[in-house]
Amino acid sequence: MRKAEVPDKKIANLLKNPSNKEKAFSLLVKKYQERLYWHIRKMVISHDDTDDILQNTFIKTWKGLDKFRGDASLYTWLYRIATNETLTFLKNKDKRNAVSLNNENVIPENRLRSDSGFNGNEIQLKLQKYILMLPDKQRLVFNMKYFDEMKYEDIAKITGNSVGALKASFHHAVNKLKSMFKNDEII
Amino acid sequence: MSNNDDIFDNLEKIKNNPPFAVPENYFDTFHDRLMKKIKNESDSKQTGIKRFLKPLTGIAASIILATALYFAFFMVHKNIATAENDTILLNEFDKVIEDPVAMQLNEYDLTCYITGCNQTITDFENDDTDYSDLTIEDIDNLILF
Structure with a gap:
């Protein structure tokens, strides 16, 4: 407990x-x-x-x-x-x-696979791979909002960005990820 | 093809379980390791200050030692020189008092000997010059110069 x-x-x-x-x-x-x-x-x-x-x-x-x-x-x-x-x-x-x-670990999938600590399934691997393709700050906002379920107001205090900018950033990140999943399925 | 909007809904089920393994007991031992590191950093910072001050202390000690040695040498040398001068004067005095002729000299002769005036009493005794018409001023000049 x-x-x-x-x-x-x-x-x-x-x-x-x-x-x-x-x-x-x-x-x-x-x-x-x-x-x-x-x-x-x-x-x-x-x-x-x-x-x-x-x-x-x-x-x-x-x-x-x-x-x-x-x-x-x-x-x-x-x-x-x-x-x-x-x-x-x-x-x-x-x-x-x-x-x-010649750094192989620059490629997101290689980074995830080279880390012996990754123990997720295929869909988690895909999600993490796509998240790693986002710019650092967008990735940060996505993680804080999606995984940690933080309020925009709290994220704003931590990152020093406005709530509006954070909402836009999260929206862009989600759209990019959806697009990556979609393209992946087409291929 | 599944609806893309459903992707995140499906992921909702697994999102609270991060797909990364953490070494066993990592969180249980983290606090102790952290405190040890903070203590080590603090100790090394203090050692760093000591390491910085150590050469300065050495330099300061060297300056003090050099100054002390210089003054010690200077004082000893000065004392030796003074002692040497005293010895020379005493030797000169011994020469004077041991000389049978010198023993007959009066105070004026001794003064002349020390101050280096060229004329002695005997010079005056053997002198045929007539000093009868000398003025007081002439006598003063004769004695003093």
């Missing part, structure tokens, strides 16, 4: 006293580690890369705890750090791939 989650408000209150910093941080990690892991993993696919990004996310959180004043919610703040870390990682990876002329 899953343990009852500690409310963010309680963690934020603990953070007000510097002597509780470590305790509050531990509660924060235990509460969000799994959610953030999947948020990152769906973007970068590889478990090892996800582990690195997740650790960096929490290390940055730890370093920034003293400056956290509770203006934003802990949830939004953590997701924003994780998202920025992920997008930076993908940007750097794209640069490295651009330099490398």
Whole structure:
């Protein structure tokens, strides 16, 4: 049975006293580690890369705890750090791939198959393959809306985009994916 | 062909089960590994500061040592020079007091000897010059210069 989650408000209150910093941080990690892991993993696919990004996310959180004043919610703040870390990682990876002329892992299907951790069925493989073909930011919005079922308002706070822009981005992503499925069936 | 709109409806059933495996006990051990890494980073940061300060401490110590050595050498050298000068003066004095002729010299002769005036009492005794018409001023000039 899953343990009852500690409310963010309680963690934020603990953070007000510097002597509780470590305790509050531990509660924060235990509460969000799994959610953030999947948020990152769906973007970068590889478990090892996800582990690195997740650790960096929490290390940055730890370093920034003293400056956290509770203006934003802990949830939004953590997701924003994780998202920025992920997008930076993908940007750097794209640069490295651009330099490398013969990188087989640039092809989405190869990326999924090369990752020994992929254990889905054929339809999941197809969906992930098509999602990987979307631009990084569109993919991010699609994952947050479709898989994580986040509200546009929350996604807007995390990504810094307007709700209108996010709706348009999600709409484009869905249409592209439908089109890819359709073309796949024709072939 | 199935309706494309149905694709996402079909996927709804599986979307909450991500098709990626996670190593066993990953989430159970993540917190401890993370805290260990944070502690290591903090320790290495402190070591980094120490590593940065270490050469500066060495340089500061070298400067202090060099300054101390310079002053120590300077003071010893100065003392040796002073001692040497004192020895020379004492030797000169010994020469004077051991000389039987010098023992007969009065204060004026000794002053002349030390200050280097060329005329002695004997010079005046052997001098045939008539000094009877000398003025006080002439005598002063004779004595002083």
